[in-house]
Amino acid sequence: MNAFLRSCVFCCALLYSWCTQAAEPTVAVYYGDKASLSELSLxxxxxxxxxxxxDPVRFxxxxxxxxxxAYASVAEVQPSRGYFQKIPAEWKMARNGAWRSIVVDQTPAQWPAFFADEVIAPLWDKGFRGFFLDTLDSYRLAERFDxxxxxxxxxxxxxxxxxxxxGIKLILNRGFEIVPRVRDKIQMVAAESLYxxxxxxxxxxVEIPAKERDWLQQQLQTIRERDKLPVLSIDYVAPHDRDTTRATAQRIAQLGFIPWVTDAGLQTLGIGAVxxxxxxxxxxxxxSDDPALNYSSAHxxxxxxxxxxxxxxxxxxxRxxxxxxxxxxxxxxxxSWFGGAIxxxxxxxxxxxxxxxxxxGMPLLMMEAPGLPLDRTLATTLGVRSMEGAPTFPLKKAEQAPLMGFETEPGMPAHDYTGWLLTPQLQQQSRQLLSFDDAKGQRFVSAAITPWGGFVMTPYVLTDVPGTEQSRWVVDPFALLKQALRLSDIPVPDVxxxxxxxxxxxxxxxxxxxxxxxxxxxxFAGEMLRREILERYRIPHTVSVIEAEVSPQGLYPKWADQLEGIAKRIFAMPHVEIASHSYSHPYLWDRRVSHGLFAESKEVDLNLNIPGYQMDLRREIIGSADYIQKRLAPEGKPVKVFLxxxxxAPSAEALAISDAAGLLNMNGGDTSITRxxxxxxxxxxxxxxxxxxLQIYAPVTNENIYTNLWHGPFYGFERVIETFEMTDAPRRLKAVDIYYHSYSASKQASLKALHKAYQWALRHKLHxxxxxxYIRKVEDFYEFAIGREGEGWRLRGPGRLRTLRLPPSLGTPVVAESTGVAGYAPGVDGSYLHLASGAARMVVRAGAVPAASIPYLVDANARLKDWQTQADGSLRFTLEGHVPLELRMYLPPGCSLSSATADSSISAVSTADRSAIRSFRSANNSAQLQAQCRAF
Structure with missing residues (x-):
């Protein structure tokens, strides 16, 4: 392809973006209170x-x-509205019994000002600039009206x-007769119940009769053609019937109208163009199975x-x-996953x-099924035959699917085994994952994918490794979840x-x-930490102290000046952010749960022995952070994190205190997979x-686990490298987290283990x-919203999480046809998509995709900012990181990358092949960059 054609393709990509933005808007009508801002921003x-x-301003x-x-009812008002009592009695012309509302006369001279002052103005003050005006035709409910x-x-x-x-924007719900008179003042017309x-x-x-449907369709088509206005069609389907909901939205869209199909109360996120x-x-x-949710098998x-x-x-x-x-x-x-009696x-x-x-039709997966008594009602619903007596031994294995035997093979049943006998119909419609035939020829099923979901019975979910505290998966949990719950592959927000x-x-x-x-x-170990680790490894660190260990009012007042001095020098380091590790280091944070779990243990009251001190959550969290901020932190550098x-295992109360104080929180989880x-x-x-x-878990656990609770061997933390490697392939499950305590700097063996962990990390191309x-990215994971839109996907999040992993089944991103997508990189378990911000529209293609016609980012060790395509076709962006900059760009022939930052030198690094992917480096942590493609 010559340079002229490449330039044309590049311009076409820009036009595609502009045309996409100019298309009729996608619309949702949602009167519930559970959707997040990210979901609504789809x-x-x-x-x-x-x-x-x-909050429309935040949105x-x-x-x-x-x-x-904002929804605003014009001609009807419900008694629950704050302005209801201000409406004069003579304005109330009828009652809508179906919705328990009053119909308001539109003819009084004072009514328009009243509606503007009492209904719209308070919403305008809150930041709303668009309004959905409903009940315009309700005057027809009155016995007499002009x-x-x-x-x-x-x-x-x-x-x-x-x-x-x-600048107000208005959507009218019906009011067809007045549309020609106000079409220059409204944005859209809506109507309900087309199909x-x-x-x-x-x-x-109900299904709308053909006569009514044809009349409404004609009204809407007239508005589109005569008044040149978009039309929104809102239909209603039972919320559990997603197939009908989806099919109805497609029928509406085929007519050229904007579809929205939802439940009658508009309490669910329906289906529209997205x-x-x-x-x-x-x-x-x-x-009752476990003392806290943290310890439950499901979690x-x-x-x-x-x-x-x-x-x-x-x-x-x-319960x-x-x-x-x-x-x-x-x-x-x-x-469902529970064992103890309900x-x-x-x-x-x-x-x-x-x-x-x-x-x-909600898919159901029963782990260690059934978990509750299998009475006639439940057995009939699930398609399970009532069982009389246990199977007759010996048993022989009848079926074993590939997803059984994931980490260990399923053993033969013990003599207390009870599988399920399926009805002939369910047996025909199900796929047996593991089953056994008894001596009488009866088929007992221990795991199956069924029309309603699936089940796996004890002991074929997990098994314990004898003589250890370890467990192994018998069933492949990834495949089981996907198949039993019919989970589609989706772009995965990736932390x-x-x-x-x-x-x-x-x-x-x-x-x-x-x-x-x-x-x-x-x-002191704190000084060794500063000297041997923090001075040497200039990567971002989050470092904490325990107040009672370093303060003059703590356990070591005679050393306090020295300890506080060391902490001040550490917190002043530019690559260190400040955290608190509490006041007295409580062992247990949830007193109600912990007294049940450790009733016979001294650990229930274990913390640093501070005379006269009683455990207090606010003192531990807010008090310790305040101490660090006032005595140890440099001016203007806040305490950001509580560890x-x-x-x-903090209680909800402890988490609430941390959140209210504006502290991010982390620790827990104890990921420690090793060979x-x-x-x-x-x-x-x-x-x-x-x-x-939300409690955020540390990606990987600390050295305590690798050193047998600090009993040795003290070099044991070098095995964290095994965890780093085993959580990267065959699936990337965790970030690399070098997580340890200050005391690891106190012993030569543990210090050497730390050096090995850091050196391993620095040898790899990490970010x-x-x-x-990291905490902010995990928070975004729980807020991120994903929507299907034709061949593409809409992706929306608060903006801190900017990566999505694309399972191979989704295909390859087409960067030139996407918006808000900066590029992608191949990974061991799919491609990693880079977003330019918190919002994007991605187009993917299955099979081989032609080489991209425009530049895109392949990978970088810094965060992306200001990704913009200029009017001249060039691409400008900024990368900001914490270490010297490294990046790779896909640059089609005729394209180049340069730095717009005066003191930054971006230089090409020679590559072994002639591919269009080029590597670049800078001695600076950030740079403004420009990709330019020649055009003739």
Missing amino acids: YDIAVVEPDHGY RKQAPGSDLY EAAQQEGLVRVIDTLHQRFP RGWDANLKRY EAVARRLLVLYNG RFLEMPINYMGYIVDYADV SPLPADVGRDRYAGVV PDERFKDVRSWVVRQVQQ TTENGRRLLLAHVDGDGFPSKAEAPGAP WTGDT SSPSLTEVKSWGIRKGGH PIYGSE
């Missing part, structure tokens, strides 16, 4: 109930190009809004594979009422809840990587800061949510970041 316009607390900052519109006068009143309302609020609707009197979903991916799984657990073992696949876990304890609003718009499936008083409710989910390079962080718990080191002069101590314990059961999730608050930056 749409160009999201109409919301303004009383639910959504526009987070999602440029998207906007929140239609022309009512319509004149509606026109006066719209004229008044434009006079009072310059499917809701009968408010009969309380059921379909939001349901990223949540609801996991049922029995809180310890299953949440990591769920996170890796891009999904989020919500937990529900079967409490189960959530009623588990809709297919937000939940991809339900998993309280008798809860059995019927739990059984009924499970049956209802199955009947409504391990940014701009194509695996993340590297280092963080230090303050324990042992005053310890005397095995070195001449017996310096959990002890069992690292002597090579199981994915040793790899934990990104974190855990409690009471609406160094601070602990706070």
